[in-house]
Amino acid sequence: MSDPLPTRQIATKTLTKVPEIIVIFWVLKLLTTGMGESMSDFLGQQSVPLAAVIGIFGLWFALWLQMRQREYRAPIYWFAVMMVAIFGTMAADGIHDGASIPYAVTTPVFACVVAAIFFVWYRSEGTLSIHSITTRRREGFYWAAVLGTFALGTAAGDLTAISLKIGFFDSVLLFAAIIAVPAIGWWRFNMNPILAFWFAYVVTRPLGASFADWFSKPPKQSGLGLGDGPVSAIALVVFIALVAYVAVTKLDVQGERHVAAPHPPLHPHPSLHHPHPHPHPHPHPHPHPHPILEAELD
Numbered sequence: 516m517s518d519p520l521p522t523r524q525i526a527t528k529t530l531t532k533v534p535e536i537i538v539i540f541w542v543l544k545l546l547t548t549g550m551g552e553s554m555s556d557f558l559g560q561q562s563v564p565l566a567a568v569i570g571i572f573g574l575w576f577a578l579w580l581q582m583r584q585r586e587y588r589a590p591i592y593w594f595a596v597m598m599v600a601i602f603g604t605m606a607a608d609g610i611h612d613g614a615s616i617p618y619a620v621t622t623p624v625f626a627c628v629v630a631a632i633f634f635v636w637y638r639s640e641g642t643l644s645i646h647s648i649t650t651r652r653r654e655g656f657y658w659a660a661v662l663g664t665f666a667l668g669t670a671a672g673d674l675t676a677i678s679l680k681i682g683f684f685d686s687v688l689l690f691a692a693i694i695a696v697p698a699i700g701w702w703r704f705n706m707n708p709i710l711a712f713w714f715a716y717v718v719t720r721p722l723g724a725s726f727a728d729w730f731s732k733p734p735k736q737s738g739l740g741l742g743d744g745p746v747s748a749i750a751l752v753v754f755i756a757l758v759a760y761v762a763v764t765k766l767d768v769q770g771e772r773h774v775a776a777p778h779p780p781l782h783p784h785p786s787l788h789h790p791h792p793h794p795h796p797h798p799h800p801h802p803h804p805h806p807i808l809e810a811e812l813d
Contacts, residue, residue: 532587533648533657534767536712541719543593543757548723550750551600551665553731555608557743566605574602578658582651587769589762603665618674625667632660643709646769668720676725682737683729690722
């Protein structure tokens with residue numbers, strides 16, 4: 516037998532730890548941003564020490580659970596995103612309220628932190644594509660970036676709505692217009708998809724938070740006055756229902772075209788090509804080496 520084994524028998528599939536980027540991903544992302552804002556505010560109104568314990572322990576437990584998984588599991592992944600949203604909101608608000616640092620300062624500071632995370636991530640891995648999240652180190656960079664974007668988005672949303680006195684609903688319109696830039700750029704103008712994704716990902720935070728604040732905050736603060744508790748509860752019910760849906764249907768599990776496989780050996784074991792003691796008198800040429808399945812976002 517002189518032909519090499521098929522590639523599918525040589526390369527074993529490495530499973531990704533994040534979902535496919537489809538419409539329901541963005542719906543869930545917006546829900547988590549809104550919940551993070553309203554739940555953080557609600558917990559802080561009840562007890563600041565209790566809120567800190569829930570935020571810190573919840574974040575640690577959620578990320579510990581997520582990092583132990585071998586593949587993407589919707590309930591665990593989205594639980595981690597929810598806790599990152601809550602903790603990120605607490606961190607941004609805590610720095611502003613506790614240290615009396617204005618949002619005009621914390622917003623650019625968080626922007627620099629996020630930029631630094633992306634810089635180190637790219638220098639280390641050569642890509643920022645979430646379709647390449649197949650190793651623990653890349654997953655660590657990914658969650659650091661997610662946490663940074665939540666803190667940045669919280670500060671940016673409060674900067675426009677409160678510091679600049681634009682109001683919550685007008686902030687919704689502002690960030691909806693901003694998020695249309697990467698969406699249209701990717702759709703119509705061939706914008707780099709990785710840049711478009713992270714651009715939109717950052718902006719979903721102030722967009723979702725502004726929605727939540729508009730519903731929950733009192734009219735004197737340009738809100739509808741529904742309260743942080745009821746808004747949190749409604750968002751949580753919808754969130755659980757959607758996560759259960761994607762968990763059952765597996766609608767957002769990444770397809771094989773995004774799954775990375777180890778590079779096949781450049782020189783397979785000789786027995787794969789020459790099982791007999793004497794070489795084949797007319798060896799078959801192999802002009803096409805085994806394909807290497809890339810994890811990059813096209």
